[in-house]
Amino acid sequence: MPLYKIIQPNSQTTVKVWKITESYDDLMSPLDLKPNSLKRVLGMKSELHQRGFLSVRHLLRDFGYTDQDLYYDDNGKPHLKDGKYISITHSFTFSGVIVSDSEVGIDIEKQRQKITIIANKFVDYEFQYLSEDDDDYIKKLTVIWGIKESLYKLFATPGMLFREHFLVIPFMLDHGETVAWIDYEDKKYRYNTHFLEFEGFTCAFVTT
Template sequence: MPLYKTINPNSQTTVKIWKIEESYDDLIQSIDLTPESLERVLRMKSNMHQRGFLSVRCLLAEFGYQDSDLFYDENGKPHLQDGKQISITHSFHFSAVIVSDLIVGIDVEKQRDKITIIAHKFIDYEKSYLKENDEGYIKKLTAIWCIKESLYKLFATPGLSFQQHCLVIPFSNIDNETVAWIDYKTKKYRYNIDFLTFEGFTCAYAIA
């Protein structure tokens, strides 16, 4: 079972990353799904999405949970039956889950040139330190997207905008942490962010 990496940011939090190498058949035979989850995975048209969904359930098992321990609220935010906080993500052949006593968010993304096409939709303040000609521009853009996505999942508030409400403090491509802010309505929230890169992917997680 390809558990790729386990990270313990603090005594209350664990991150687990899975490299999806198994076939759909191998994955679905290794876990027990609720009828609702089985129906959901069978409706997926993409084999990659199916395997991502199933690999997240494999990660749940690594934490000692079953698929039936996971449920979603009206905003699509995942929760665990025991009250622990959880956030999940998958992109191509990697998936990740963070479980904590604290409120958390996580995202993993493949580093691709096409992110430049949508950059104008999620960066604003960050233009002050981003340089398109820099060698690590794509890597840095991907990290900013992952950071803002993890904040979005953590904050779980409809109407939150990546571009207008989320700010990522400058960092270098050799850093593995930074500070980010959510500036929403009349309040400002500061978060310490950790991120890492591996095999052309970036993963970031936020802990409240």
């Protein structure tokens, strides 16, 4: 199954999600990868990761780009040669790409019980409105993680910490959006955030 979902949060921004059902060979055969991309995918030990990497290249094609249009800076942040902003994610059987005229970040996460074990590592302020007794506790934690991961991808600055530098304003799951802040080195940055769930996964993305 190729393209799974298209979301347009504003006129300058598009999100595309791919459900990865194809085999490695089916994903690889139509692609023209740069030598370093080919080396990277062949070096991956997990076929799941290989298929995730390749599905992202199919999403690029759906946007009208090729692997040659994509490059990474020293912090591992992806860029497009035409100057548009891009962020990339893949998790198990889903991948996602967001392209915009302004800076963006995206993350897809599988909703799993084990996120409760690591909550203290990425949640601080948000504990003020979270409750472990809430039936949606895992889903809300996953949204917060996804938003903070998206912020981290957008800002791409070594030394930033999810727990200390990122804040997610209280939200309702059915609203699908909230506001997040980066508070870093005496500067504050405000971002619009969006989230949705499908098939046990949460997709979050941030826009300026």
